[in-house]
Amino acid sequence: MDFLSKAARKSPWLYRINAGSCNGCDVELATTACIPRYDVERLGCQYCGSPKHADIVLITGPLTARVKDKVLRVYDEIPDPKVTVAIGVCPISGGVFRESYAIEGPIDRYLPVDVNVPGCPPRPQAIIEGIAKAIEIWAKRA
Amino acid sequence: MAFLKILLDNLRKGPATEAFPFGEATTPDAYRGKVTFDETSCVGCNMCEHVCAGGAIRFSEKEDGLHFLIWHNTCISCGLCAHYCPTKAIKLSNNWHLSHLQEEKYEQVDHAVVPYRECTSCGKRLQPGGPMLHQLAFKGANPRSERLMNMCPDCRRKVSYIGEAV
Numbered sequence: 598m599d600f601l602s603k604a605a606r607k608s609p610w611l612y613r614i615n616a617g618s619c620n621g622c623d624v625e626l627a628t629t630a631c632i633p634r635y636d637v638e639r640l641g642c643q644y645c646g647s648p649k650h651a652d653i654v655l656i657t658g659p660l661t662a663r664v665k666d667k668v669l670r671v672y673d674e675i676p677d678p679k680v681t682v683a684i685g686v687c688p689i690s691g692g693v694f695r696e697s698y699a700i701e702g703p704i705d706r707y708l709p710v711d712v713n714v715p716g717c718p719p720r721p722q723a724i725i726e727g728i729a730k731a732i733e734i735w736a737k738r739a
Numbered sequence: 740m741a742f743l744k745i746l747l748d749n750l751r752k753g754p755a756t757e758a759f760p761f762g763e764a765t766t767p768d769a770y771r772g773k774v775t776f777d778e779t780s781c782v783g784c785n786m787c788e789h790v791c792a793g794g795a796i797r798f799s800e801k802e803d804g805l806h807f808l809i810w811h812n813t814c815i816s817c818g819l820c821a822h823y824c825p826t827k828a829i830k831l832s833n834n835w836h837l838s839h840l841q842e843e844k845y846e847q848v849d850h851a852v853v854p855y856r857e858c859t860s861c862g863k864r865l866q867p868g869g870p871m872l873h874q875l876a877f878k879g880a881n882p883r884s885e886r887l888m889n890m891c892p893d894c895r896r897k898v899s900y901i902g903e904a905v
Contacts, residue, residue, distance in 0.1 A: 692793055705841065712840055713841060713844055715837045719835070722759050729760045
């Protein structure tokens, strides 16, 4: 088991949650992972499809009223310990949707966020920088 | 056998992956990143606050001057503020290193004060134009315009129409 936790420390799996994002940040996240120019997998992490496999959660979008319960439910399925990264200005402050009737965010009212990556959307390098910070936190928690 | 040529080319060119975060990342000069503010050229027209799409900019009038606040966590880097700023006091730098830990979330603010000055003639409080506006309005320095610049609108009118008697 010691070996497994050591290995997990070096290879966190990423999971994306779209909390009502416009898809701009999601495109940048896909770019960060899929385009050889940025290649986030150099840092030892990879995207996974199931919340139960996730270590680092990347949340985009301002947490719309309609999607709030679903996001919280998916978030609860991710096993502890986990590191939460808010991608884009929307989950951090609401961005241009701030104070709208359809918005429940900022997301740190409901979830414990660890790293914020502001931008609209943040460029892939900025996302990699944020993920690098999340991996540092993950290494302490795992 | 065309693939051999591609293989050789790729060997010669090296990896396409950017070195970041292990090295420096390339950033275009025109990249719209963190907003910078120069309080010496701001004329206090509040246009940036008016056009700000995310409502990230706030001006407030206080005793010592005009207080400027920008929340980088609400700024969407659209560049409207820089586009509409008459004196180019507000600009978007190509600094994109904005990611931070949650503990630092409420420190992502820049604050500046555009100080008020006193009218050189009557001592009334006034919003200074600054050298940048002077340059824009009069196309270069000129002693008369510089003198008028430091006066309140009332005194300026008197000097302009009645003459130098004031």
